[in-house]
Amino acid sequence: MTVSISTEHGVGAADAAPAPGSALAARTRGLRKTYGNTVAVDHLDLDVPEGAVLGMLGPNGSGKTTTIRMLLGLVRPTAGEVHLLGKQMPNAAPDVLPEVGALVEGPGFHPFLSGRENLRRLAALEPTLPSGRIATAIDEALERVGLASAANRRYRGYSLGMKQRLGLAAALLVPRRIVVLDEPTNGLDPAGTREVRNVIAGLQDSGTTVIVSSHLLAEVEATCTHVAVLHNGTAVAQGELAELLETGNAGLLVSTPDTTLAVDSLRDNRIPARAMPEGILVDLTTTTAPVVVETLVRAGVGVHEARRQRTGLEELFARLTDAEPDGAEPGALSEVDDLVDTPHEGEAR
Template sequence: MSTTFGTPGAGVLQGEAPAPGAASTALAARTRGLRKTYGETVAVDNVDLDVPTGAVLGMLGPNGSGKTTTIRMLLGLVRATEGEVQLLGHSMPEGAGKALPEVGALVEGPGFHPFLSGRENLLRLAAAEPGLSGPQIAGAVGDALDRVGLTGAAHRRYRGYSLGMKQRLGLAGALLAPRRMVVLDEPTNGLDPAGTREVRRIIAELHAAGVTVLVSSHLLAEVEATCTHVAVLNAGSVVAQGELSELLESGSPSLVVSTPDGQDAVNALREKRIPSRLTPAGVRVDLSATTAPEVFAALVHAGVPVYEANRARTGLEDLFARLTQNESADASGDIGEERS
């Protein structure tokens, strides 16, 4: 998927929309002009979202940014006030009967019968799966329980499960049958570090098998470790989307230089009016007004040894903060002007 970026400092990076009428074969899901209102409250406003086939897309945003509402409209659980939704090539919610059997989803926490065991709950769920026949159900349930680490607790009643175990059972339900797409809304909610690592492993397995995964999460480190693409929502709108690697490289260009003489390197560069500073990773050099060869030349001329130099990337946390805080600051500024 090609991605275009705004001008430096704009704070908004927008994915390039496909040409009008273009086939959606490269997209597992897409929305155009998506809007959802509840009375006078705007929950989602003009969202154009692309989920490439085979990608692991992390949907990020502050609380109240519209992530879950967008997911619910994508799955046909909520009807959009305005806009277009396509899931696996089918218009939603009209095409839900054709699209949803190929989609596993865990949205806003799992809901199961409290007095049934974990296995009994999954057996009931599996019986409603169009992709599973009678003889396959018991095996599919056993495999799903084993996959999320609940085999030992499968006989226990759901009401006695911890929050993390309930989350695991919901994930097992999403993985009961073969899927083309899996949608996970905060899948690590309530999980300990070991459970979080298991979710990461499951997402990696799905990705390796060619399954498209859409993950809504507030854990930026997990998104950075597992996702190939990112969409950032703020105040109900998409403020950035595209390949994760491209988004992380879209900030101010800089170079990290590894040298045993860090302070000498900083002094030499500042003499040449090249902004630089010491960091735990090495000397970070701002390339906004210079080039990497000029940096190397300045260091060599000053007799500073250079062991290694790498293009620095913006961390996802920094990118997220820049996008969401800039938008919030703009909004706050507008409000202030109206009140004055």
């Protein structure tokens, strides 16, 4: 799997092309959506490998929801292409959407019907669900999202978290090849958040591709195999989570008693390094760890330990989106843009 990090943000780059032969559940090229003067999504090339759990991360207004709506054919792109399960959207929507479960804002439940009755209406529209299986499928979906005990209450009396759960249940009524979840833990308490995590893990185990947008970095770090970081409507980084953290992680921490000699010998070899309380920190942007160690040993520096500096997703994210992590809610993104809050018009153009 390849990883790409936009060089504009100065943290290195790699080839963004998918590995040969790897199947993509979703793919966009040159995707763009404007609303009047607002550019919601721009030049977005997204690759979602089959079976991945892709976390779409980004500050408020970075284009996550618009991207998801274009993936699902709910919004027509201004330019560019969207392929879902190999077929071009939105034209292939009738073919593709039965295999795609989605939780998006405003799923359109009827306020005076119960959760179960709402699901029954939606289940009747599922082309792949035989009528004899509808009642069982509804019970299973309600159970899976922890809503069984409130299933017979009216939707309008549901809390935000219960509404989210019902949306999730609707997405899970039949087995899907892709499940797309826009902020699924929005409004959920910690127990609800754990349940969503379990649902995502279960989907992953069954081979379903999951695309999930979130503000919560810790959430993404815990549940996702892949990440796309959006900023101003475009992907500033995407790829496998572990590789992305590694690629964005350009420091080698070397424990040595000879800090001055170590820094000088590296600088003589044009390798940037600085002294730290616990040793020296070497910038690996232009070199590799073995070269650093060899250079130090050749200069007679005692190397006790050398390890890659682990940065969390939060730090990498802050670097990529110019967000300021200090003072931000733990695990949440800070708002980084002065957005003109254009009223949402609600529908495709």
